[in-house]
Amino acid sequence: MLTRIDHVGIACHDLDAKVAFYETTFGLTVAHRETNEEQGVHEAMLLVAPGSYVQLLQPTRPDSPVGKFLARNGEGVHHIGYGVDDVEAALAALGAKGVPLVDERPRHGSMGASIAFLHPRGVGGVLTELVQSLP
């Protein structure tokens, strides 16, 4: 079902500063930036390898999921995103296995992807995202 580690989602307080850090320290380059108002994040995708990114996330407001995460945990890994070929089929299969879903249906993710989150309580404490990239 999982085709790759699509991205590591990392929560931070200052997106520009953290982007500069990853560029300077590790030589990564920004592939994409966007603001997702629905999810309440400013984000940057830094390319590690084809199809694999570090996703840096800064909340647009303190009561967004990433804003609450930062208040509770401080900066760090927020979620892991895995590639799938068909996110709707994956959600149906996982729901049938009793895996608790955050998203019953796919929604809009980074770079035009269709994405869905699984609840961390069903995946050993890991907020897990499925990512069907644009063809």
Next chain:
Amino acid sequence: MLTRIDHVGIACHDLDAKVAFYETTFGLTVAHRETNEEQGVHEAMLLVAPGSYVQLLQPTRPDSPVGKFLARNGEGVHHIGYGVDDVEAALAALGAKGVPLVDERPRHGSMGASIAFLHPRGVGGVLTELVQSLP
């Protein structure tokens, strides 16, 4: 410097149960298992894509780093491992940039790799591992 997302290191209480969960739920397969007494972990590497793994970690003792992590945080993402071509050269370059290192020199990691950890306080709260795989 970073060539791929080598693995996501996930701390768990029961390695066999968590391996079975990832196999059954996501269709991953175990590529390797070992116990690393120095690090105090039983671990399993589950293949996601060539060179990319979910690494499940169960402490061998409660006072190991992963044991302490579990006591403090519960199950979840413990660290992120990135591939590098030359871990010694990478450590030297990062040390020269002032990145705080857990390991001044490489040590033994999973599947015969040479690995080194960077301190999370220098990497935005993310315990970050460099992995030079066996050729």
